[in-house]
Amino acid sequence: MMWACLLAAFAFLGPQTAHAERVRDLGTYQGVRSNQLTGYGVVVGLAGTGDDNLEYLTQAMKGVSGRMGLQLPAGVAPGLKNAAAVMVTADLPAFAKPGQRLDITVSTIGKAKSLRGGTLIMTPLQGADGQIYAMAQGNLAVGGLGVSAKDGSMLTVNVPTVGRIADGASVERAVATGFENGDMIRYNLFNADFLTATRVRDAVNRFMPGTAAIEDGVTIAMKLPQDVNTRASVMAAIEMIEVTPAETAAKVIVNSRTGTVVINSAVRLSPAAISQGKLTVRVDENPTVSQPEPFSKGRTTTQQNSDITTTDEGGKVLLMKPGASLAKIVDALNLLGVGASDLVAILEALKQAGALKAEMVVI
Incomplete structure (x- = not known):
C-alpha cells in the first residue's frame, strides 16, 4: 500500500529545473543491458564473387556438408567461388526470450568481392562465455555493389562485402539479469561523477526516503520491493525523476x-x-x-x-x-x-x- 501511495504521488511531481535531465538519460540499471553475439559461418549462392579455395572456407564447407550427410572426398579442395567465409554479429537485448528475432550483420573475412545475392547457412551465435544464445540464417540484403572487368578495372559503390538480415536470428537462450532476484538494484551512471551521483541519490530519497545509497562515483544502490510488478513500477517511476547533473569538467x-x-x-x-x-x-x-x-x-x-x-x-x-x-x-x-x-x-x-x-x- 505504501508503494502504491508513493507511485501515485509521483504523478504530481513536476520538473525540478529548466535544465534537469531524467534519471534514465544519465545511466542505466546494472544487468539491464544488451550483450554482443558473434558467430562464424558460410554464405553460399554468390555469383562467382566468393573466396575460392581458402583453407578456412574449405574446412567450413566440409563441416556444413558433413551435417547434411554429404562427405567431401579427402584431399580434394572444392571450387568455392560461389561461397564466402563470414563473421556474423548481433546484439542480444536485455530480457530477450527464446523465440524472439534479432537483426544480424554479416561481414566477409577473406577475399570475397561481394555478398550480393548470398544466403547465410545456419550459424550459431555465441556470447562472451562461449554459450550459444541464438541461431542465424537467411538471405542477405547488401547495399553495396562491386563490378570488375577483365582488364582489371573495378567499380565499387558503398561496401558490397557487408550485408544485413532483418530478423535473421532466433533467440535460443535468455540471459539472466538479476532483476527478479534480491532486494537491491544497482543504478550505474554513464559518466563517473560524485556530484551527479549525490544528486541522483537525493532525488530518489526525496521520492522514496531511505531507498538509495551511494557505493562509488558511478553506482547508486537502491532497496526495492521484492514483488516483480511493484519493482518494475518503482524502477519506471525512478527513471522519470528529473535531476540536474553536475557541470562537465573543462x-x-x-x-x-x-x-x-x-x-x-x-x-x-x-x-x-x-x-x-x-x-x-x-x-x-x-x-x-x-x-x-x-x-x-x-x-x-x-x-x-x-x-x-x-x-x-x-x-x-x-x-x-x-x-x-x-x-x-x-x-x-x-x-x-x-x-x-x-x-x-x-x-x-x-x-x-x-x-x-x-x-x-x-x-
Whole structure:
C-alpha cells in the first residue's frame, strides 16, 4: 500500500529545473543491458564473387556438408567461388526470450568481392562465455555493389562485402539479469561523477526516503520491493525523476588530423593578453635582358632585379578578463581572425602560461 501511495504521488511531481535531465538519460540499471553475439559461418549462392579455395572456407564447407550427410572426398579442395567465409554479429537485448528475432550483420573475412545475392547457412551465435544464445540464417540484403572487368578495372559503390538480415536470428537462450532476484538494484551512471551521483541519490530519497545509497562515483544502490510488478513500477517511476547533473569538467578537444577544435562551456581563463599576427615576406624576381649594340663585341646578358616586400598583418592585443567564459573566448579569437592551426597554438600557449583552466585532449 505504501508503494502504491508513493507511485501515485509521483504523478504530481513536476520538473525540478529548466535544465534537469531524467534519471534514465544519465545511466542505466546494472544487468539491464544488451550483450554482443558473434558467430562464424558460410554464405553460399554468390555469383562467382566468393573466396575460392581458402583453407578456412574449405574446412567450413566440409563441416556444413558433413551435417547434411554429404562427405567431401579427402584431399580434394572444392571450387568455392560461389561461397564466402563470414563473421556474423548481433546484439542480444536485455530480457530477450527464446523465440524472439534479432537483426544480424554479416561481414566477409577473406577475399570475397561481394555478398550480393548470398544466403547465410545456419550459424550459431555465441556470447562472451562461449554459450550459444541464438541461431542465424537467411538471405542477405547488401547495399553495396562491386563490378570488375577483365582488364582489371573495378567499380565499387558503398561496401558490397557487408550485408544485413532483418530478423535473421532466433533467440535460443535468455540471459539472466538479476532483476527478479534480491532486494537491491544497482543504478550505474554513464559518466563517473560524485556530484551527479549525490544528486541522483537525493532525488530518489526525496521520492522514496531511505531507498538509495551511494557505493562509488558511478553506482547508486537502491532497496526495492521484492514483488516483480511493484519493482518494475518503482524502477519506471525512478527513471522519470528529473535531476540536474553536475557541470562537465573543462575540456578542450583538438583533432590533430582535421584541425577541428571543440571547447566546452566549462572552460575559463585567468587574466591573459593574446597577440596574434602574421608576417608575410614576398620576393618578386623581375629579370631584365641587356642587348649589346649592333656590330659590337658585347654579349647579351641578364640582369637580376629583386623586389622584397613585407606585410605585417594583425598585431592586435586582446586582454582576457578573469573568468572569461566560452562566449568571450570565441568572440576574442574571432576578432583576431585566427584559423584552426593558429587557434590550437594560442590554446596551447594559454595552457602553458597557466591561464587556461581546462584539460586539453588531442585525438
